[in-house]
Amino acid sequence: MIQLYIPLNFLGVIYREIKQSLTDLDKMFRLLEKEREVADVPGAAELRVEGAAVRFEGVSFAYDKARPILHEVSFEIPAGRKVAVVGPSGSGKSTLARLLYRFYDVDAGRITIDGQDVRAVTQASLRRAIGIVPQDTVLFNDTVAYNIAYGRPGASREEVEGAARAAHIHAFISATPKAYETMVGERGLKLSGGEKQRVAIARTLLKNPPLLIFDEATSALDSHNERAIQAELESVGRNKTVLVIAHRLSTVVDAHEILVLEAGRIVERGDHESLLALQGAYARMWRLQQSGGEAQALERP
Numbered sequence: 270m271i272q273l274y275i276p277l278n279f280l281g282v283i284y285r286e287i288k289q290s291l292t293d294l295d296k297m298f299r300l301l302e303k304e305r306e307v308a309d310v311p312g313a314a315e316l317r318v319e320g321a322a323v324r325f326e327g328v329s330f331a332y333d334k335a336r337p338i339l340h341e342v343s344f345e346i347p348a349g350r351k352v353a354v355v356g357p358s359g360s361g362k363s364t365l366a367r368l369l370y371r372f373y374d375v376d377a378g379r380i381t382i383d384g385q386d387v388r389a390v391t392q393a394s395l396r397r398a399i400g401i402v403p404q405d406t407v408l409f410n411d412t413v414a415y416n417i418a419y420g421r422p423g424a425s426r427e428e429v430e431g432a433a434r435a436a437h438i439h440a441f442i443s444a445t446p447k448a449y450e451t452m453v454g455e456r457g458l459k460l461s462g463g464e465k466q467r468v469a470i471a472r473t474l475l476k477n478p479p480l481l482i483f484d485e486a487t488s489a490l491d492s493h494n495e496r497a498i499q500a501e502l503e504s505v506g507r508n509k510t511v512l513v514i515a516h517r518l519s520t521v522v523d524a525h526e527i528l529v530l531e532a533g534r535i536v537e538r539g540d541h542e543s544l545l546a547l548q549g550a551y552a553r554m555w556r557l558q559q560s561g562g563e564a565q566a567l568e569r570p
């Protein structure tokens with residue numbers, strides 16, 4: 270009986286392992302599927318980054334040709350500056366980020382980094398140059414150390430810990446029984462939204478790319494965490510070119526330029542002061558924020 274029990278129990282473990290591996294494989298293939306939407310042109314050059322200045326020139330795009338999403342969007346992020354995009358849900362903000370990372374190709378216009386069309390350079394060199402702190406960080410079913418080192422495979426334990434310290438997640442990790450060897454993800458320790466974002470910040474710190482995309486979480490963290498994470502993002506983004514997809518106006522006040530996107534069109538643009546003076550959509554959002562409805566203000570201007 271015991272002999273029978275052990276192998277069956279063991280089989281159960283193997284079954285769970287295989288099932289999990291298949292889930293991971295499935296995820297990987299879905300990612301690869303996405304990758305296939307774009308391909309390197311024959312003889313594509315490596316992206317040569319100087320200051321990582323970004324330009325969108327008359328960019329139009331639709332996921333489904335019957336439903337245009339972006340209409341002739343043009344803007345520039347000078348090297349080392351921050352541009353923020355605000356606007357209602359579904360207006361196309363994250364789509365701008367996906368096009369810059371070249372998950373998809375534009376239908377019209379072009380996107381350049383330091384004058385080089387993103388379609389003309391290798392995807393590998395493009396993605397090495399860009400760090401993304403997404404709304405919802407994907408954690409692998411692996412150790413905390415692996416999840417952070419994913420930003421730069423081959424990073425030493427000291428470097429991983431250094432990045433975790435800078436992202437203010439080292440103390441939390443150290444307090445778990447196996448510290449950096451703790452498993453996270455679906456099968457392991459579940460991290461809160463704020464903790465996951467910190468892992469993403471630590472990854473990005475390790476990668477240290479010249480161009481950053483922050484896609485702010487829609488769901489508000491508690492205000493203490495929110496402020497702390499914003500301060501960390503500030504320090505990660507210092508002297509880098511940054512595109513922020515903002516859901517909270519407090520993040521955008523110091524931006525070089527703020528773009529107000531509505532239904533895929535830039536309807537207002539300028540810095541915080543000039544947009545307030547315009548007394549338009551941005552000023553309305555700002556007033557709503559002052560009355561305490563910040564997240565909602567950006568969702569429904």
Ligand code: ATP
Pocket residue numbers: 332333338356357358359360361362363364365
């Ligand atoms: P939010 O503030 O809610 O994150 P957003 O402004 O970032 O919204 P996008 O994610 O850019 O909006 O989406 C713009 C539009 O494109 C939406 O109507 C969305 O439904 C659609 N869309 C997004 N991704 C896809 C996709 N992969 N295939 C088809 N349509 C998509």
